[in-house]
Amino acid sequence: MIRIVVAEDEGLTREALVALIGLAEGLCVVASTGRGDEVLVLAEEHAADLVILDVEMPGMDGIQVVERLQALRAGFPTLMLTSHARPGSLQRALRAGARGFLTKEVSAERLWDVIRRVHGGDRYVDPGLAAAALAAGDNPLTAREAEVLRWAGEGNPLGVVADKLNVSEGTVRNHMSSAIRKLGAPNRIVAFHRATEAGWI
CATH class of the missing domain: 1.10.10.10 (Winged helix-like DNA-binding domain superfamily/Winged helix DNA-binding domain)
Structure with missing residues (x-):
């Protein structure tokens, strides 16, 4: 059983994600939150195997959460979900240590598959986001x-x-x-x- 913490600030989207993940065999949401600054405690408290994060959340954004998780436990599996397909966010998330990056338009089957792949050590980036990131080039800012x-x-x-x-x-x-x-x-x-x-x- 893959134990998952879901962090999404929009309540309806968070509840839908929790319900959707609960339909998949071998996946279990052990905690959910609408705030980024609660994720670290929940992940530890519930012995999470993987965290699914929105990019933009109050308290601490998803990328900052990934950085903190990686500092505490290098290689911890994290999957980012976003409704804003911004190439720079993808690049920042991957640099921070996220293993997966999907848009919220993803199908249930693809989400389940990517959760399993990321938990297994693979990386997965939505192909459309990857193409946009390559086309956008690197962040010019230090x-x-x-x-x-x-x-x-x-x-x-x-x-x-x-x-x-x-x-x-x-x-x-x-x-x-x-x-x-x-x-x-x-x-x-x-x-x-x-x-x-x-x-x-």
């Missing part, structure tokens, strides 16, 4: 530029961003200018939206 853009894009003044990142305001300005230039944006708001749409932040 990790620090993405972090600065994310904080500033949430409406934080540059001084607050500098304090949060423990760097000078001038350093934040330099990272912001570089990110804006790389994204070909006229300002940080447009740069934030472009990077978000591409899944780079």
Whole structure:
């Protein structure tokens, strides 16, 4: 029996996933949550064999959860589900250690198959997402530029961003200018939206 934790912030989608997985032989959902920051505790508490995660959730996004799971237990099987087919999200998830990445339009049979494959040590990426990721190219932003853009894009003044990142305001300005230039944006708001749409932040 493969013991699964499901993390999906939309209640109806979460309940449907739990019910759907429950129909498959050899699969069992042992816990579910709508918050990313609850996954680590649930996975440990319920001795989960695999975690299914939405990319975007409150508390902690799915990619951050994957990073934390991998830090605690390298190679822990994680499967990402998304309704937003953003190539950058796929690339970030795979770099974080996710073993599978599917859209929420996946059929029940494919989902069951991918759960078993990922649990068995294989990797699986939705072919359409893989093609889009290859066509989109690599994320042009450095990790620090993405972090600065994310904080500033949430409406934080540059001084607050500098304090949060423990760097000078001038350093934040330099990272912001570089990110804006790389994204070909006229300002940080447009740069934030472009990077978000591409899944780079």
